[in-house]
Amino acid sequence: MENLSAKYGKTLNLDKLTSYCPGCGHGVVTRLVAEAIEELGIMERTIAIVGIGCGGFSHHYMDIDAIEATHGRAPSFALGYKLAMPENIVFTYAGDGDTCAIGLGDLLHAANKGMPITTIMVNNTVFGMTGGQMSPTTLVGQVTATTAKGRDTALQGYPLLVPEMMRSMEGVKFLARESVATPKAIRKAKRSIRKAFECQVRGLGYSFVEVVVPCPTGLKMRVRDSYARCANEMTDYFKPQVFRDETEQVDVA
Amino acid sequence: MLHKCTISGSGGQGSALMAKMICLGAIKEGLKVVMTQTYGIEQRGGDSTAYVIVSDQPIGSPIVENDADIAVALSSSTYANCFEGVVPGGSLFTNSSMVEAPRDARGFRQVLLPVSDMAVELGTVRCANMVMLGAVLAGTGLLRLEVAEEVVRESLGAKKPQLVELNVNALRAGFAAMEKEGN
């Protein structure tokens, strides 16, 4: 039998059965993060600071130290950690609810401070763990447990475009939105996640990647349909793109 | 040894600095000091009051509660409060250049010194607080004059060396005037 570690590296913990639902986009993103850490050779000095929600499980599948932070505060935890231990690599990993509902203030100030930390925001347009409630990124008209008639812009506003809010921040050195809707999209997402970590390894500044993913359970959809939605409605609104890439600059670290 | 001091004046008269000088001098002498600043209704207009407690023992209550044995009124607006806050047997040092109609002290000593006028003669009214400090030292033995001079040199020496001589002279003038007053 093929040695899985030889193929996937040591970071990804393949002995664990994941608690992600079948078809969940987190599984793909978790693997991409683990691969980036593996490829950069930083596993032994990388710390995951995960949020509350399904993203909080992600660290179980990586052989790295991890801190399960309070809800929405992972970016502030990361700032404190990085200040005290700048030689380590710190990233936050959480969903759209943790990152941009309760945690938006912490997130934007962390980004604006520009310290070299990395944020992975997994956007599935819904609160998954608590059972499919509206999040700030829920699409207009999207039916959720708390928007029975669909998101109403008069009451709930429009889906939040998070990386767009960071475009004017000088301290943000790598900024991208990707998706896992297709194999091609996954390859692009892999590249951006790796660059986000590289940005920190080289001490350039803050890096952020939003990854648009399906949540078949939260959306009450078949897996195949949820990926189609991800490739169409979701990415029509949340357009995948690299907003800024300063990883070509001279190293600071 | 325990002294409770109330030192008050109007904005710019340097009552807080005077209080701080006493504290720094007392620390040089190995004494304990506590200083609290104006709180409450006394804080009106530009008036400011500093309360200083000096002791050779650890200090209990840090609050001077109308029980000062050394009180200084540099301005007329702070005079009444100062006057009310002196314990029997204490001393009130009144700037007679500013307080035109001082009251009769009963049960405590009142020293009337025109420290603002004396300061003008020395070069600037701004050193009235140091003239008063010299007088307080001579009148109460709170600190030795040399210690106060040392504090002036150390506090002003680095940043404003040109003011050292003026302030030392002011201290000495106040000290001498108080001694002449018949300590």
Add this chain to the structure above:
Amino acid sequence: MIQETLFLKNTETFAESLARCGVKYHFAYPITPATDVMKRMAVILPRYGGQMMQMESELAVSSALAGAACTGKLVATSSSGPGLTLMHEAIGFMCAAYLPCIVVDSMRVGPGDGDILGAQSDYFVVTRGGAHGDYRTVVLAPSSGQEIADLVPHGIRLAYRYRIPVVFVIDGVSAQTTESTTLPAYNDYSAEFDTSGWAFTGTKDHAKRALITGSYSHQDGYEMNERLRAKYEVIRDKEQMWEQDGVEDAELVVAAFGIHGRMCRDLVSRMRADGKKVGFIRPITLWPFPDRAFEALGSCVQNILVVEMNLGQMVDDVRLAVNGRIPVHFLGKTGGDLPMYTLADMIAEADRLLGE
């Protein structure tokens, strides 16, 4: 830094003492009357190879504090009531997570936005806990600048020995008082403790570690709380601290912490000089509350007077400690031009209770 006597505001004494005793990272958000702590930290911490980081809310402050505490390094924060309220999310978290840190609270008048004047109104929130769940933090209440300098090393040791947040409380009047204080020479007290068994420093140092305060099973949650219970029982047993004087034959015992406790020394010496049998107990640890000081009071004690700069908070703990054995009375106020009762007021109330 060498041992030296300086003339400092007590907020500055906190900063100096913490930096000289090993704090490397300080997180804070401006708030009167605590701001002087962070201001001085910003200046002095770089001299010790550390850093003060200003955050954009107290929620972020306490979260960054928790993140930094995960490294095992000595970290601190400073705030006042409204800021402390926001910090409780992470304070409760750090209790569950066994993370050491130092929190300084310069108490001001509340509730709501309150007033910047000093108070002792945060007694409940620090001893009962402002966050959810069953947790405790050690609470130390120094009453003077010198006691701040003397207690900081002890507080740091408690934080690391028990891996628990240690909260220093001081009323805002004392916080803004300037005093002569002998500061210690530099010594990192946290270095006495080996953090390699728990700090989250990366898998280069150990097998994967995960800081998890959530329960993955109901049994997890039960066990976490039982571990906390056992720890708190040890702290209750070993770490009660108080100062007392004149209680052996006292008819009246005055109990107060912080500034009122300090004033009790004058109260007792003055009233004793008049032949009145008065003693005082000044709790230094507010949690664990020094029950033992009150349990040991003899039958000569006819009344206890509790004095606070609030509407009656510590008085509840005194009542629990004496458990109905001795009548407990209360004198306290908060707000107003002078936001506290004076020594003269305290003596008058003591005289009234003595029947004079």
